[in-house]
Amino acid sequence: MAAVSAARAAVPIAVERVSKRFGAVQALVDIELRVGAGEFVGVIGPSGCGKTTLLKMIAGLLPVDAGRIVVGDRVVTGPGRECSVVFQDFALLPWATVQKNVEFGLLLRGVPAAERAQTARRAIAKVGLSGFEGAYPSQLSGGMQQRVGLARALAVTPRVLLMDEPFASIDEQTRRLFQDDLLRLWSEERMTVVLVTHSMEEAIYLADRVAVLSPRPGRVHEVLDVPLPRPRETAEVRGTADFARLVDGLWKILRKLQ
Amino acid sequence: MTPRAAGEPDVGRAGLAAVGGLLVVWEIVGGLNVSMFVPPISQVAAAWWRLLGDGTLARAAAGSLASLVRGFVPAAVLGVVVGLAMGRFATVRYLLDGWVNALMSAPLSALVPVLIALFGIRDTVVAATVFMFSFFVIVVNTMTGVRATERSLVDMARVFGAGETALFGRIYLPSALPAVMLGLRLGVVQAVKGMVVGEMLISLVGLGERLIYYGNTFLITELYAVIVSVLLIALATAQLAQVVDRLLVRWK
Numbered sequence: 254m255a256a257v258s259a260a261r262a263a264v265p266i267a268v269e270r271v272s273k274r275f276g277a278v279q280a281l282v283d284i285e286l287r288v289g290a291g292e293f294v295g296v297i298g299p300s301g302c303g304k305t306t307l308l309k310m311i312a313g314l315l316p317v318d319a320g321r322i323v324v325g326d327r328v329v330t331g332p333g334r335e336c337s338v339v340f341q342d343f344a345l346l347p348w349a350t351v352q353k354n355v356e357f358g359l360l361l362r363g364v365p366a367a368e369r370a371q372t373a374r375r376a377i378a379k380v381g382l383s384g385f386e387g388a389y390p391s392q393l394s395g396g397m398q399q400r401v402g403l404a405r406a407l408a409v410t411p412r413v414l415l416m417d418e419p420f421a422s423i424d425e426q427t428r429r430l431f432q433d434d435l436l437r438l439w440s441e442e443r444m445t446v447v448l449v450t451h452s453m454e455e456a457i458y459l460a461d462r463v464a465v466l467s468p469r470p471g472r473v474h475e476v477l478d479v480p481l482p483r484p485r486e487t488a489e490v491r492g493t494a495d496f497a498r499l500v501d502g503l504w505k506i507l508r509k510l511q
Numbered sequence: 512m513t514p515r516a517a518g519e520p521d522v523g524r525a526g527l528a529a530v531g532g533l534l535v536v537w538e539i540v541g542g543l544n545v546s547m548f549v550p551p552i553s554q555v556a557a558a559w560w561r562l563l564g565d566g567t568l569a570r571a572a573a574g575s576l577a578s579l580v581r582g583f584v585p586a587a588v589l590g591v592v593v594g595l596a597m598g599r600f601a602t603v604r605y606l607l608d609g610w611v612n613a614l615m616s617a618p619l620s621a622l623v624p625v626l627i628a629l630f631g632i633r634d635t636v637v638a639a640t641v642f643m644f645s646f647f648v649i650v651v652n653t654m655t656g657v658r659a660t661e662r663s664l665v666d667m668a669r670v671f672g673a674g675e676t677a678l679f680g681r682i683y684l685p686s687a688l689p690a691v692m693l694g695l696r697l698g699v700v701q702a703v704k705g706m707v708v709g710e711m712l713i714s715l716v717g718l719g720e721r722l723i724y725y726g727n728t729f730l731i732t733e734l735y736a737v738i739v740s741v742l743l744i745a746l747a748t749a750q751l752a753q754v755v756d757r758l759l760v761r762w763k
Contacts, residue, residue, distance in 0.1 A: 314670065342661075342663050344661070348685050361677060
C-alpha cells in the first residue's frame, strides 16, 4: 500500500543540542530530539515553551542559534523539499479556490500545470473534499479549511509532515473525525510526522512518542512512549483504560511544569 | 485603513436617496425666494441643460478630465510602486514615512502657488495638483496593505520554496490588493478635489475656471449648474473605481 502512493520514503529527523533566543528571552535550550523515519511524534508543553519555534526551526523557517537540525541527510539551513507544514491558522490564500490552494505548493516547486491539477485533485479527494474544488476558503468551515491545508501539504508528497496545532481552532466533534483521517492518511503515505499540540488526548491518541517541553527556557523535559496498538482509528482506543492511564500520566508530568 | 467589510450597505444607492431628498427640499426653499443664492433647483437644471447644449460644459469638462487623467494616472502608478516598496522594505519606509505622513495631512492647496511658480499658469499646474492630492493616500493604503500580509501565508510560501520574487508576486501583492484598491478609490476622490482646487486657483481652464467666472459675475444658477457637473464627475469616478475594485477583488 505504501509503495503505491509514496514515491519518496520517510526520513528521520535529528534535533541536536539546539538553542534559540529572541532578544533577551531564551526560548529553547539544548533541545535534543530524535524522530525515526515514519515515526509520529507529538510535542506538548505549556504555552510559551517554544514548541512552535521548534517546529519552525525544523521546517527551516527560523535559523537555530546553536546546535543543528538534520532532516534525512540534510542539515537544515532553510526550507527544504522534504518538509510540508500544516499551520494552526490554515494559511490558505483567501483569493484562491480550494483547487488553486492545493496546487500552490506544486506551483512553487515548478510542477507543470496539467500534472499540478491532477495531483491536487487527488490530494483533495484524499482529505474528503471532492466537489469543493471551486470553493473559496471563506465559504468553508474551519475543519474543511484545515483539510485544504492538509491536502496542500500532502500534494507535494512530503517525507516529513510538520503540524503546528492543526486542530486547535476546530470543534471537538470535527476534530475527532479529522484525527482519524490523519492517522489513516499517515499509515497510507508513510511520512515522518511531528505534531505540536496543547491537547493531551490528541498527543496520546495520535503519537508513537510524546516529547514534553518545559517552559522558559524550553527544554525537553521528558519523552513519553505511547504503547497503544495501531491502527487506533478503527479500534475504540479513546475509550480504553490504557488510553485514560496514558493521558493521566501525561497530565501528571505537565502539572508539575506549570 | 481596512478593505471594505462584507455586509456594508450599498453606498451608491444610499447616496442617491440622500441626494434626491435634498433636491426636493432645495426646490421648495428656492421657490420661496429666500435669497438670490438659493435659486430653485429647476432653474439650475434648466441652466445646466443650456450650458450642456451650447457646449460650455463639455468644453470645460473635457479640459478638467484631461487634467484629472494626466494627474491621477501617474499618481496611481507611482503611488502603488512607492507604497509597495515602503511596505516591503524597512529602509525605504524609514526614509519616506515622515514625508508621506507630513504631506498627507498638510493643506496641499497652499502648495499650488509653488506649482504655478514652477510650471507657469498652465493646465500642467492642475495635473500636478491632482497628482499631489491623490498620491499620498494611495501610497499609505498600499503600504498598509503590504504590511498587513498574514505572517503564516509568508511562512507557508517559504516552506514550499518561494524566493523573494515569488513571495512578492504570489503573497504580498495579492494580499495587498484590496487595500491598494481602497487607496485608489480614496485617491480618485482626492484627485477630483485637486482638479477643482487647481483650476480655481489658476482660473484659466476647465470647470474650475467656470466656477470662478460665474461666481464673480453673480450668475448663480449657472454657478450651481457647474457645481452639479463637478459633483456628477466626482460620483461617476468614485463609482467607476468601485466597479474596478469589485472586478479585481471578487473573492472578498
